[in-house]
Amino acid sequence: MIDIDLLMARMPATPSYAGRWASVYMEPMMASGERVTVAVAAIGNSGEVRVSPAIRPHVLEAMFGARSSGFFRMIEMIASSLQAHLEKTGQFDGWKPPVSGVTMGAIRETSSSDLTGLLRQAVSMTASLAALDFGVSEDIESQQSIIIPSDDRWPKQFQAEAVHRDPRLEPFFSQKLVVSEPSRPLNFFFLSERVAMNTGRLIPGKGLSSYLEHNKARMLDLRVAKEKQHLLKRSHFELVVFRPSFDDPTYSLKQIDALKRSIATLEDACDEHEVLVTQVKSAAEAAERLLKVA
Numbered sequence: 001m002i003d004i005d006l007l008m009a010r011m012p013a014t015p016s017y018a019g020r021w022a023s024v025y026m027e028p029m030m031a032s033g034e035r036v037t038v039a040v041a042a043i044g045n046s047g048e049v050r051v052s053p054a055i056r057p058h059v060l061e062a063m064f065g066a067r068s069s070g071f072f073r074m075i076e077m078i079a080s081s082l083q084a085h086l087e088k089t090g091q092f093d094g095w096k097p098p099v100s101g102v103t104m105g106a107i108r109e110t111s112s113s114d115l116t117g118l119l120r121q122a123v124s125m126t127a128s129l130a131a132l133d134f135g136v137s138e139d140i141e142s143q144q145s146i147i148i149p150s151d152d153r154w155p156k157q158f159q160a161e162a163v164h165r166d167p168r169l170e171p172f173f174s175q176k177l178v179v180s181e182p183s184r185p186l187n188f189f190f191l192s193e194r195v196a197m198n199t200g201r202l203i204p205g206k207g208l209s210s211y212l213e214h215n216k217a218r219m220l221d222l223r224v225a226k227e228k229q230h231l232l233k234r235s236h237f238e239l240v241v242f243r244p245s246f247d248d249p250t251y252s253l254k255q256i257d258a259l260k261r262s263i264a265t266l267e268d269a270c271d272e273h274e275v276l277v278t279q280v281k282s283a284a285e286a287a288e289r290l291l292k293v294a
Contacts, residue, residue: 018111019044021118022092023054023126024078027101035103036129039079040122040249041086048115049086051079052249054127058203061153069157078102119249130250154201154242154283155189161287162190169294179228186221189240195294196225196234199286201242202262204255212262215241216269223273236293238276240286241266 024039041051053075060068077098085095092107105126112118123130163170175191190197198218202211222237243263246256263279270277280286 016111017044017046017114017117018109019046019048019115019118020092020107020109021122022107023105023122024051024082024097025103025105026075026078037105037123037127038075038102039082040119040127041079041082041092042115042118042122043086043090043092044115044118047090049083049090050115050119051083051086052119053079054123054250055129056203056244056248056250058201059129068153074099116247116249120252123249124252127250152201155199157283158189158199158240158242158286158290161283162290165287166291166294169290172294177225179224186225188221188225189218190290190294192234192294194234195236195238195290196222197236197238197240197290197293198222199240199242202259202266204244204251204259208255208258208262212266215239215266219266219270219273219275219277222275226273226275236276237274238278238289238293239266239270240278240280240289242286243279243281245281 019042021040021042023037024041025035026038027034028036037054039051040054041049043049053072055072055075057068057072060072064071081098082095086092092104095104097103108122110118110121112121159173163173169190172190172192175188176185177188177191178185187198188196189199198221200211200215200218202208202215219239222239225234226237241263243259244251246260248256251259267277278289280289
């Protein structure tokens with residue numbers, strides 16, 4: 001006999017955080033009729049509001065190449081405008097987009113665990129581009145083939161931001177170091193008389209394990225350099241890793257949990273070899289870190 005009370009007790013609790021959400025659409029080509037979800041917004045019944053981009057930066061990079069940064073800045077401007085409107089009025093009605101070709105979708109009443117949960121609902125139901133995971137390619141770093149992200153623009157973004165803040169740093173980027181013959185040269189993102197720094201990304205999704213292995217390889221180069229520091233006279237060895245925010249609604253809770261586990265694995269490996277690892281969420285944050293130690 002089925003125990004109804006037992007079945008009810010095992011059912012997950014009904015989400016208690018109520019609110020409403022809406023998606024923001026944009027026409028990439030004016031008057032084309034094509035619409036892409038570029039942002040999602042949520043208002044909690046508690047009064048909380050939040051607007052978030054609905055396309056991941058690395059997806060934009062794969063789609064638009066060098067023009068992706070301008071497109072993302074436009075999305076951020078749209079999101080910032082709507083965020084200010086929601087904070088001021090507490091409602092979706094009356095918002096005037098800062099650029100033409102932008103419209104707001106239907107407002108939906110729902111509930112979840114928190115405000116980020118509302119945004120994740122909006123993404124899963126209206127933003128197909130948020131689910132894209134572009135492929136990886138092979139890069140021969142040694143005798144083994146290491147899978148790394150294809151066309152990774154993160155190091156260039158990091159470098160451009162750092163050089164913009166201090167042009168004197170430019171000669172120290174993309175350096176090679178021969179520790180001993182006939183070993184292969186070590187590759188460093190940044191190498192000065194005092195600092196050896198490498199960088200990478202950890203992006204949730206099907207390529208996460210490849211990102212993790214790529215970062216481990218960069219850490220091992222730092223470890224070798226650190227072991228030879230009595231010859232190289234450097235005192236600072238650091239791996240700077242970009243990761244998305246843990247409350248980024250374009251990723252599921254399962255993907256964020258996998259990201260956290262990968263971070264913990266990388267931190268354990270770096271601790272074992274006494275290499276510092278720093279997490280950042282933007283090129284500006286990474287540049288600030290480099291300027292602080294360089």
